[in-house]
Structures are given as C-alpha cells and as structure tokens.
Amino acid sequence: MTSVRELLRVGPAVNLKDIDPGSTPGLPGRKVTGRDQKVWAREQLALIGGELAVHQEMLYASAKGSGGNRRVLLVLQAMDCGGKDGTIKKVAGAMNPLGLHLVGFGPPSEEELKHDFLWRIRRALPSAGLMGVFNRSHYEDVLIARVDSLVPADVWRERYGQINAFERELTGDGFTLVKVMLHISYDEQRERLLERLTDPTKHWKYNPADVDARARWTDYQAAYTDALGRCSTDHAPWFVVPADRKWYRDWAVANIVLETFKEMRLSYPEPDFDLDAERQRLEADRAPAMAS
C-alpha cells in the first residue's frame, strides 16, 4: 500500500482550495466500494488501533530506566466541527491512557498573555516516553491571532520562523512531530452544526459564536494555507487530511501515526538485571515473612 503520509503531506506550494475535503486518498477504492468502504475503514481502524497500542507501549518502555528521551507529539488543527475531538476519541482512544499526554489549548489566560506565545506550549510538552496530543496548538497564534487581528501583522508574520525554530529544537530533543490539519468543507461544517442543534445529546457542543466565525471562513482558509506552507518542514511536516468523511479521517490519521511509529523503529528495552538470578530469588520465595 502507498504510504498515507506521502499522499497527504503538503509542501510550501500547498493551497487548501486544491484539496477536496470529501476525497479519500489511499483508500483501496477498486476493491471495496460504496458503503463497503466505510465498513472496511472502520475494521481497519480497529486493527491499526491494536498496533498503535503496541508501539505506544514500546515508546513508553524505552523511556524507563535507560533514560531514552524519545516522544511523539501529534498536533491537531481544524476549523470548528473539523473533528479534532472525534479523532482523539478514536485514534488516541485506541492507546493506553497511561502513556497519553493530552492537552487542549483554548483562548490564552491573562497569565499566558503576559508571556511569549510559545510559553504555554513549552509548559505543556509531553515527557520522554509519552504520546502527546495537542488539541489546537501554537498554530492558533498564526490563525485566529491573524484573522481576528489579535496582534499586529508584523508580530504574527515573525511567528512562522519562530515556530520552525521551536519545532527544530523539539526534534533535536527526542521529539517526533506529526502535524495534522483536518480539512472540512463549508457545507460539512454547516451540516455538523445543524446536527448539534438537532440531537439533544449534542446541544452542549453548540456555540453560537461558531456561526459568527463562519463569516471569516475565507480568511481562515488563507491563514491555514500560509501556516501549512511556511511551517511544513522536513523535521516537522504538515499533513492535510480530507475530513468530511469521519471514517476516512480516523483511518487516515491512525495510519499517519502508525507509519510514524514504524519509522521510529521502537523496541522493548533489554533488561538491566540478571534474569536467572531474579528467577531463582522468586522461585525460592513462597511465603510472606512474619509481621515485624
């Protein structure tokens, strides 16, 4: 199978307008068609989930004892209703919660605003051995910060370079970065907002401000296009996942993470103790000592 990462990776010339949010790159269309594709993708996701859990455990184990510093950071960005939460539920949910480090970034707090925009990001980085997931990230500082003019243009323009330097620093410190933009269409966003109004168990997810933000859709697409193009580097590439179909989105993100894990060539660490000696100690130890 073609690498999903290769198919979805974007470069400096990316333009979101050229990427169809309803497409399904990499899905074996000829073998499984129509409704079958969804069923197939969901089945595959379950299998991939099991593989992800094994790689995640090796990552976790490798940081114990000997002190490896490797860790993975999945950065998720999307327009409202783009499916960040759903992706986390399905892809991160397949892994062991003990090895996950999940952080969501909302509007910066008063204290955070008193610092450089990367301050709160640095404080939230995963420790060695963990699978980090950022639900929104420092990219908001070149997205909403730009579209809503929260900072002057010369400030956000400087940030692309600052982000690239920051991410290079991270990859030098054991990080493997996986940056994913979930790409939905204007129509699909409306459908999902309507669904939140229709289903009483989803009312709480609905925010009237999300509809107001639709007025700035085109500006956001331009801001995303710039962020993707300027910050998709060899050490920290961006992937754009067509996300109008949830089952494709989950399958694609799971594959991107799995391919990343495989490339890391993780393994369980060798024991740093004498296996036979320990076994003998345990075999001899049949009853608890008396209370002291």
Add this chain to the structure above:
Amino acid sequence: MTSVRELLRVGPAVNLKDIDPGSTPGLPGRKVTGRDQKVWAREQLALIGGELAVHQEMLYASAKGSGGNRRVLLVLQAMDCGGKDGTIKKVAGAMNPLGLHLVGFGPPSEEELKHDFLWRIRRALPSAGLMGVFNRSHYEDVLIARVDSLVPADVWRERYGQINAFERELTGDGFTLVKVMLHISYDEQRERLLERLTDPTKHWKYNPADVDARARWTDYQAAYTDALGRCSTDHAPWFVVPADRKWYRDWAVANIVLETFKEMRLSYPEPDFDLDAERQRLEADRAPAMAS
C-alpha cells in the same frame, strides 16, 4: 443484580486477611460457570465500557457553560503487580481520553518533600467535568511512609484524620470519590513477577526492588488494613476488589464506577441559546463570504 459497591465496600472493622483475593463476589456463578465466567465478564466489560463513556460525556458536558463543578476521582491503590495499570487500561481506556485526568504518584520529588504531603495531591486534582484517576495517591503517605519509616509514627498516625478532612473538603467541592484497593495474594504477586521475567515484552516492567519489598508484605497488609478501616467514610468509602483474577477485577471496578455514575443522576445540560433562531441562521448560510 446486587450492587457491586455494596458487596465490596469495607468499613472500620475490615481486615484484609478475611478477604480472599481469588474470590469473585457478585459474579452470577450459577448461570455462567468455569471458563465461561471469564468470557462473560469480558463481554460485560465491553458493554459497561460503552455505558461509562456516555456517563463520562454527560459529566463533561455538565461542566461546560452553566458551570457545574461536579467531577469524579477514582483512587487506585495496590501492592506491586496488583493491577493498577491494567485496570486503568481496561476501565479508563473505555472512556474518552479528552475527559480523563490521569495522574501517577511516584516517590515524592525534592520540592514535594518540602511541602505537606497533600500539597502535590491538591495540585493534581481534576477540574470540574473530568473523570480523574489517581494511580497511587496520598494513601502512600500512610503505607510506604509507615512501613519504611519515612516519617515518625506520630506523623503518619495524624494523617488518617488529615486525609478524612481533606476528602470531606473535596466532596463539598463537587467531587465524588471512589477509592479502590486491588487486593492480590502473595502467590499471585510472585506469579506476575515471574511472568515479567519470562515475557521479553514485560522485562521493562520488572524491578528487582519489588522482590525486596516482598519481605515487608505482612507489614504492608497491616498498614493497608488500618488505612482502609480508618479512612472508609460515608463521603469517601473504600472498596476492596479481589484482584487475583484480572477479568473479575476489571469487571468489578467498571461496575463500581458505573454504579457511582448512575447514582450521580447526570444528564446533558439544557441549551442556553435559542434553538430555532440558530437553525434559521444556519439554514440561510450556504456559501462562504468573499475574502476580505
């Protein structure tokens, strides 16, 4: 079915010696016997997991907007190899990672030792709406702290009352506490340590110090018995889960959490906006505005 919480809850007169780690209270033994029990318990766990995820989402939703302060904190304690990690993987793993707040407590750091023993616990508490899980907890401060004489006896003796007062404060602040001790036998611990030596994918979990700690098994059981008896209160009860059989352990903990959720009578919040007006806005909104 009898409430699993009622069956496993312990009171002031608890003695761990009287609880068989291999028993399976609450399991419908007559209907499903032998190997079938394990299969049945695993099937049930999958069903309960789905229910847990729904209740967890209602808890999460209830803290959005209107500002409810309810949250759940599952405290897990056990001897080494008692199954804390496995329980988290199976029970917390069934829930949405976005609504989980998982904290593991190891030996206190230098900074933590400069503070009261509850300092690091307070800093790690889950926010409103979250399902918190503590992998070890403040109870280590009346367990290892006592058995290994890390503090004088008059210090740890004071802590039972301090813990009860602290936990009462939490329940007054929207917390529902679920404290679970996973109870394994001395023999089962040896089997699990041996398995970690035998299976190369488990070598990393093996710590020779765990075998040394077995010499203090009886002291630990006494310390656990005191902690359970003195700190099982109406507002924060302790449950002892027989844990030699992993499938029973997972099933029982999942049931305890589910029964707790049900008693909380959670529901999705009512919308605080005009449903019809929002629907009309969206229906009218068919094409993105031009770029500004």
